[in-house]
Amino acid sequence: MNGIMEQKMAIEFNGALKRGTRKPIGPINLQIPQGYVVALVGPNGSGKSTMLNLMLQTIHPDAGEISWFGEKAKEALPLSIRQQIGYVPENPTREEHFMTAESAAKFRAHWYPTWDWERFEALMTRFEVPRGERLNRMSKGERRKFEIAAVLAAKPKLLLLDEPSSGLDPFAWKDMIDELRACLDGEDVTIVLSTHIVEEVKRLADYIVLVHHGQIVGMAEKDALFGSWKEVWIRGAQSDELKSIPGVLTCREDGPSITKLVVSDSLEFEEWCERERANVHIIKSRSLELEEILQLWIQGHQPGQSN
Numbered sequence: 001m002n003g004i005m006e007q008k009m010a011i012e013f014n015g016a017l018k019r020g021t022r023k024p025i026g027p028i029n030l031q032i033p034q035g036y037v038v039a040l041v042g043p044n045g046s047g048k049s050t051m052l053n054l055m056l057q058t059i060h061p062d063a064g065e066i067s068w069f070g071e072k073a074k075e076a077l078p079l080s081i082r083q084q085i086g087y088v089p090e091n092p093t094r095e096e097h098f099m100t101a102e103s104a105a106k107f108r109a110h111w112y113p114t115w116d117w118e119r120f121e122a123l124m125t126r127f128e129v130p131r132g133e134r135l136n137r138m139s140k141g142e143r144r145k146f147e148i149a150a151v152l153a154a155k156p157k158l159l160l161l162d163e164p165s166s167g168l169d170p171f172a173w174k175d176m177i178d179e180l181r182a183c184l185d186g187e188d189v190t191i192v193l194s195t196h197i198v199e200e201v202k203r204l205a206d207y208i209v210l211v212h213h214g215q216i217v218g219m220a221e222k223d224a225l226f227g228s229w230k231e232v233w234i235r236g237a238q239s240d241e242l243k244s245i246p247g248v249l250t251c252r253e254d255g256p257s258i259t260k261l262v263v264s265d266s267l268e269f270e271e272w273c274e275r276e277r278a279n280v281h282i283i284k285s286r287s288l289e290l291e292e293i294l295q296l297w298i299q300g301h302q303p304g305q306s307n
C-alpha cells in the first residue's frame with residue numbers, strides 16, 4: 001500500500017462500529033483510495049454487506065465516523081454525495097418491483113444528474129434485458145443485469161456492488177466484468193465490491209480487504225497478496241528442524257521423507273537450504289490459491305512479511 005497516505009480517499013472509516021443483534025461489526029478503520037477497485041472478501045456473515053450499507057448510510061454507525069470524498073455526514077448523506085454513489089444491493093429493493101425496466105430507469109435518471117441514456121440503452125441491448133417487463137416478473141439474472149446497466153448508466157464516482165455476479169450466467173458475467181473494466185478506464189471511478197468469486201477478485205481488484213467476524217483483518221494490494229506465500233515440497237529434512245526456520249509458516253510430512261511447507265519467501269528459503277543444509281532438496285513449489293491465502297491471513301499470518 002505504498003503511497004496510500006498521499007492519495008485522495010473515496011471513503012474513510014474511523015473507528016466506525018455497528019452494534020448487531022449477535023455481535024458488533026467493527027470498530028472499522030479503513031481507507032479506500034479514489035480510482036481503485038477494492039474487493040471485500042470473507043466468510044458468510046462476516047460483515048461485508050453491513051459495511052456496504054454503512055458506506056451508503058442506509059444504516060448509521062453507533063460509534064466512530066465515516067467520511068466520503070473527505071466530507072463527513074453524521075445522519076443521512078447529503079444529496080450531493082448520494083448522487084455520486086451507485087449501489088447494487090445483494091437483494092433488489094421492493095420499491096421498484098412493480099415498475100418496468102424503462103420506468104425504473106426514468107425514475108433513476110431523475111435522481112442522477114450524470115445519467116447517460118445512451119449508455120443505458122447500449123447496456124440493456126448488450127445484456128438483452130426485456131425493457132418493457134415489470135422488474136418483479138424478471139428472472140433473477142435479468143433483474144441483476146438491469147441493476148448493473150442502471151448503476152453504470154448513472155455514471156457514479158463510487159460504485160458499491162454487493163455480490164454483483166449473483167445469478168448471472170457466464171456470458172453476462174464476462175460482459176459485466178468488461179463493462180466494469182471499461183468504466184475504470186479514463187474515469188476516476190472507485191469500486192467497492194463484496195464477492196465470493198475468486199475470478200472476480202483476480203480480474204478486477206486492486207486491493208483486497210479481508211473481513212472476519214465483523215473485523216477487518218487487513219487490506220493488501222492484490223498482486224502482493226498473491227505473491228505472499230508459496231507451498232514447497234522438500235526432501236531430506238525433518239519437520240521439527242524446519243519449523244524454526246524464519247519464513248516457514250506451516251510444515252507437515254507428505255510421504256516418505258517428503259515434507260510440505262508454506263513459506264513466505266521461496267527464494268529466501270531456497271538460499272537458506274543451499275547455505276545451511278546441503279542435503280535438503282526442493283522438489284517443487286506452487287503459488288497458493290486465494291482461499292488458502294485467506295485462511296493463513298485469518299490465522300494471523302501477515303502477507304508480505306516473514307512470519
Ligand SMILES: Nc1ncnc2c1ncn2[C@@H]1O[C@H](COP(=O)(O)OP(=O)(O)OP(=O)(O)O)[C@@H](O)[C@H]1O
Pocket residue numbers: 018019020021022023025042043044045046047048049050051059194
Ligand atoms: N442492519 C444491521 N444492523 C446490525 N446488524 C446487522 C444488520 N444487518 C446485518 N447484521 C448482522 O451483521 C452480521 C453480518 O451480516 P452481513 O450481511 O453484513 O454479512 P456478509 O459478510 O455480507 O455475509 P454473506 O457473505 O453471507 O452475504 C450478521 O450477523 C447479521 O445478522
